[in-house]
Amino acid sequence: MKIKDLEINGVTFLAPLAGITNLPFRQLIKDCGCAVVCSEMISAKGIFYNSEKTITLLKSREGERPLSVQIFGSDPLSMGQAAQFIDTLGIADIIDINFGCSVKKVIKQGAGVALMKDLVLAQKILKAVRDATSLPFTIKIRSGWDATGDQAVNLAKIAEDQGVNAIAFHPRTAAQGFKGKANWELIARLKQVLRIPVIGNGDIITPQDAGKMLSRTGCDAVMVGRAAMANPFILSQIEQYVAHGTFVEPEPRAIFRKMETLIQGYVSYFGETTACRMLRGRLAWFIRGLSGAAAFRKELSSLASSAQALEMIRDFEANLNT
Numbered sequence: 001m002k003i004k005d006l007e008i009n010g011v012t013f014l015a016p017l018a019g020i021t022n023l024p025f026r027q028l029i030k031d032c033g034c035a036v037v038c039s040e041m042i043s044a045k046g047i048f049y050n051s052e053k054t055i056t057l058l059k060s061r062e063g064e065r066p067l068s069v070q071i072f073g074s075d076p077l078s079m080g081q082a083a084q085f086i087d088t089l090g091i092a093d094i095i096d097i098n099f100g101c102s103v104k105k106v107i108k109q110g111a112g113v114a115l116m117k118d119l120v121l122a123q124k125i126l127k128a129v130r131d132a133t134s135l136p137f138t139i140k141i142r143s144g145w146d147a148t149g150d151q152a153v154n155l156a157k158i159a160e161d162q163g164v165n166a167i168a169f170h171p172r173t174a175a176q177g178f179k180g181k182a183n184w185e186l187i188a189r190l191k192q193v194l195r196i197p198v199i200g201n202g203d204i205i206t207p208q209d210a211g212k213m214l215s216r217t218g219c220d221a222v223m224v225g226r227a228a229m230a231n232p233f234i235l236s237q238i239e240q241y242v243a244h245g246t247f248v249e250p251e252p253r254a255i256f257r258k259m260e261t262l263i264q265g266y267v268s269y270f271g272e273t274t275a276c277r278m279l280r281g282r283l284a285w286f287i288r289g290l291s292g293a294a295a296f297r298k299e300l301s302s303l304a305s306s307a308q309a310l311e312m313i314r315d316f317e318a319n320l321n322t
Ligand SMILES: Cc1cc2nc3c(=O)[nH]c(=O)nc-3n(C[C@H](O)[C@H](O)[C@H](O)COP(=O)(O)O)c2cc1C
Pocket: 015, 016, 017, 018, 019, 020, 040, 041, 070, 098, 099, 100, 101, 140, 170, 178, 201, 202, 203, 204, 223, 224, 225, 226, 227
């Protein structure tokens, strides 16, 4: 699959996840095997006003490329300028606009899924970003504000006309948040009306789910979010499954090694204190369902140092093997 002139080597995209798909996490997923990783959503206004916190989110490394950088906002001028700034930094292979976030704080600004109700403004934003950069340009959308999917189709057609090169589609309504089921039939519908590639997203937990989404909807690639938070190998398993019909289940010890890598990555990126605070909520995802996970989670809630986290993993692994 190609997004504009960018050849995508595979069918998997790591979804943008606010507070999660930071540089160390993206690198972890990339190293496990994933075609394209996406940044978390980054405020165009934050870039416009040169906010230090926002600019930090734009840190990248060569090893994670190709990288899709997602911006959000509701003002065409700052969205265009943000896209141009990111282009100039030379860190992004794809610029993506968030048309799907249904978090109140984002909707209140008129951004994210709020834009699916205002197609005139959406078009201005698309034009501003397209005029600002020649990078491959994608958008990520939801079904819209009702379950019909008409808003998604309408926005996608406008986007295609404005020079957007691919669309990632999470077919849940704004009101659904992450509840209920993603309506994959709408992905099939979108695929039929567009010429540009469609990346299907929503409720892929296993490689078989990805296979089903690809075959049932005809989408060109799949995007995975929450499942990657617990299984860093899921995207490479999907690549294996799509190519060969089988995939390798990772051994628990492979997961432990990835947990250690994440700890080290967090410490060097965020510093010891912030890394520990973040890891308290993160590490337990990887061992969900394993014997002793509840006690691990409890101890993790008061994590004080990365050395403690590494020791906890060693103890957990030793107990699992006895
Ligand atoms: C914690 C969290 C943060 C998210 N942040 C973003 C975001 O920054 N940008 C975005 O477009 N979608 C965001 N999403 C939505 C995901 O990208 C994805 O569309 C959704 O989780 C459905 O895919 P999944 O079933 O594979 O998780 C977020 C979802 C979660 C759970």
